Amino acid sequence: MTGTADESEWAKPLGKKAFLPWLFALTGDTFHMALGDMPLPWLAGLGELAFVALYGTAVFTALDERWRRTLLPPAALACLVAVTFALNIGYLDHWQMCFPLLSIAIGVVLRDRGRAMATTLGTLGITSGSLWFLRPEDASTGSVLAVAWGTALGGVVAASALNLREAVRKLRDTREQLARAAVERERLRFSRDLHDLLGHTMSVIVVKAEAVRRLGPKNLEAALGQAADIEAVGRQALTEIREAVTGYREGSLTTELDNARSLLDASGIAAGIRQSGPPLPPQTGALLGWVIREGVTNVVRHSGASRCDIEVRGEPDRVHLEITDNGRGVGSSGGDGNGLKGLTERLAAAGGSLTSGPDGRRGFRLVAELPVDDEEVRAA
Numbered sequence: 001m002t003g004t005a006d007e008s009e010w011a012k013p014l015g016k017k018a019f020l021p022w023l024f025a026l027t028g029d030t031f032h033m034a035l036g037d038m039p040l041p042w043l044a045g046l047g048e049l050a051f052v053a054l055y056g057t058a059v060f061t062a063l064d065e066r067w068r069r070t071l072l073p074p075a076a077l078a079c080l081v082a083v084t085f086a087l088n089i090g091y092l093d094h095w096q097m098c099f100p101l102l103s104i105a106i107g108v109v110l111r112d113r114g115r116a117m118a119t120t121l122g123t124l125g126i127t128s129g130s131l132w133f134l135r136p137e138d139a140s141t142g143s144v145l146a147v148a149w150g151t152a153l154g155g156v157v158a159a160s161a162l163n164l165r166e167a168v169r170k171l172r173d174t175r176e177q178l179a180r181a182a183v184e185r186e187r188l189r190f191s192r193d194l195h196d197l198l199g200h201t202m203s204v205i206v207v208k209a210e211a212v213r214r215l216g217p218k219n220l221e222a223a224l225g226q227a228a229d230i231e232a233v234g235r236q237a238l239t240e241i242r243e244a245v246t247g248y249r250e251g252s253l254t255t256e257l258d259n260a261r262s263l264l265d266a267s268g269i270a271a272g273i274r275q276s277g278p279p280l281p282p283q284t285g286a287l288l289g290w291v292i293r294e295g296v297t298n299v300v301r302h303s304g305a306s307r308c309d310i311e312v313r314g315e316p317d318r319v320h321l322e323i324t325d326n327g328r329g330v331g332s333s334g335g336d337g338n339g340l341k342g343l344t345e346r347l348a349a350a351g352g353s354l355t356s357g358p359d360g361r362r363g364f365r366l367v368a369e370l371p372v373d374d375e376e377v378r379a380a
Contacts, residue, residue, distance in 0.1 A: 018063075019059045019104060019105075019108060019158065020056065020059070022100075022101055022104055023052060023055065023101065025097040025100065025101060026048065026051075026052075026095075026097055026098070026101070028097070029044075029048075029094045029095050029097065030048065032094060033045060033048070033094075038091055038094050039091075043090075044087070044091060044094070044095075047083060047086065047087045047090075047095075048087075048095075050079075050083050051080065051083045051084065051087065051098060051101075054076050054077075054079050054080040054083060055080055055101060055102075055105055057072070057076040058073055058076035058077045058080055058105045058108070058109055059104075059105055059108050059109075061073045061076065062108045062109040062111075063108065073109045074109060076109075077105055077106065077109045077110075080102055080105055081102060083098075084098040084099060084102045099151040100151050100154045101154070102151075103151045103152070103153075103154035103155040103158075104154040104155060104157075104158045105155075106155040107154065107155030107156060107157070107158030107159035107160075107162075108158050108159070108162065110155075110159070111158070111159035111162045111163055112163070188342075191342075201233060201234075201236075201237040201240075203263065203297045203300050203301055204233050204259075204262075204263050204266070205230055205233055205234065207263065207266045207267045207300060208226045208227075208229050208230045208233070208266055209226075209230060211223070211226045211266055212226045212227050212230070226266070229262075229266075252285060252286070252289060253280060253285035253286070253288050253289050253292070253312070254285075255289070256288075256289035256290075256292045256293055257273055257275065257292060257310065257312075259293070260273070260292050260293070260296040260310060261273055263296055263297075263300060264296065264299070264300070264308055267300045268306075269299065269300065269305055269306060269307060269308050269325075270306060270307040270308070271307075271308055271309075271310070272307065272308070272309040272310070273309075273310045273311075274309075274310070274311045274312070274313075275311075275312040275314075276312070276313050276314060277312070277313055277314020277315060277319065278314050278316070279314075280314060280319055280372060281372065284319060284370055284371075284372055287346065287347065287350060287352075287370060288312065288319065288321050288368065288370060290343060290346070291321055291323075291343055291347075291354065291366070291368045292310065292321070292323070294339040294340065294343055295310075295323040295366045296308065296310070296323065297339075298339070298340075298364075298366075299323070299325045299327065299364070302327075302328075302330045303325045303327030303328060303330060303363075303364055304327045304328045304330075305325035305326050305327030305328075305363065305364075306326060306327075307325065307326050308323065308324070308325045309322075309323070309324050309325075310322070310323050314372070315372070316372070317371060317372055318369055318370065318371055318372060319369070319370050319372055320367070320368075320369050321367070321368040321369075321370075322365070322366070322367050322368075323365070323366040323367075324359055324363055324364070324365045324366075325363050325364050326362055326363045327362075327363055327364060328362075328364075329358035329359070329362060329363055329364050330364060340354070340356055340366075343368075347368060347369075347370060350370060350371070351370070351371045352368065352369050352370035352371060353368070353369050354366070354367070354368045355367050355368075
């Protein structure tokens with residue numbers, strides 16, 4: 001909790017008034033001016049008022065996103081430079097603390113322009129340092145070093161603090177975006193899995209229920225066998241849904257080919273299944289299993305075919321899957337369908353491809369190609 005709270009505080013932008021307390025550095029010279037210890041105190045007062053107004057304008061506008069990219073902050077900064085040197089040249093033994101404050105204003109205004117800020121601070125250091133040769137001889141060496149050190153570090157510290165907070169804010173926003181993207185990907189994965197699982201399972205149950213209805217009056221034993229298959233399919237579907245919810249489901253290509261044969265046979269569709277080539281990595285086989293499940297389900301639901309052929313042809317670096325039927329040339333209930341669209345995205349993410357469409361004058365053809373690279377498929 002503490003770490004999160006600290007990080008949240010760092011992610012908040014600094015308020016516009018964050019740099020105003022540094023103006024108390026001018027308190028000493030203000031007292032001298034009020035006591036009449038410097039010539040023309042009214043002129044010094046006007047100079048101090050101009051300095052404070054320009055300092056506030058430069059800092060406020062540079063911290064306001066509406067004004068940050070306009071000409072107002074650099075214009076106020078340029079006027080602040082002029083007032084600072086006018087006060088220091090006119091009152092050689094007063095107003096030295098204007099230089100550290102000017103350095104802070106430079107860091108705030110030019111914080112995202114590193115080269116310009118470094119050049120400006122360097123020039124300020126050189127020109128302000130040259131003024132020390134004009135100071136009275138009794139000027140304190142300690143105060144000279146303190147002012148010089150403050151001038152050198154003021155702008156760097158101010159720019160670093162602002163840039164650090166900006167970086168923390170961007171990192172937090174990026175992390176939140178990644179978290180939202182991960183949630184969206186998981187939702188998409190779950191919706192795809194649920195669509196594929198329930199679509200296939202309900203098709204099997206409907207087909208076998210129709211078989212029970214047809215066989216019941218004629219062959220009670222065969223009807224009971226189909227009913228037992230419905231029970232087995234239902235239990236298997238429950239297991240697969242639980243696995244899909246937890247994200248650990250990995251289908252088997254051999255299992256899906258067996259399930260495809262069973263579903264086609266129960267639907268009265270002749271099945272021709274051929275598999276060749278070397279054994280496939282588990283993840284590659286699992287992804288092809290999803291394609292077979294969706295393709296065969298669409299054949300049973302929409303094609304009106306009497307025959308369906310499934311060919312899996314493995315090569316050293318790629319595997320080719322083709323599902324064809326002799327039906328009406330319709331692969332789904334609506335063009336590509338949500339299932340085929342989801343599978344196309346899955347295979348594309350794994351470096352593969354999925355194409356589908358009518359096969360000549362009659363029938364429908366579904367072709368999937370996938371690299372035989374288990375790491376790439378697992379990452380996708």
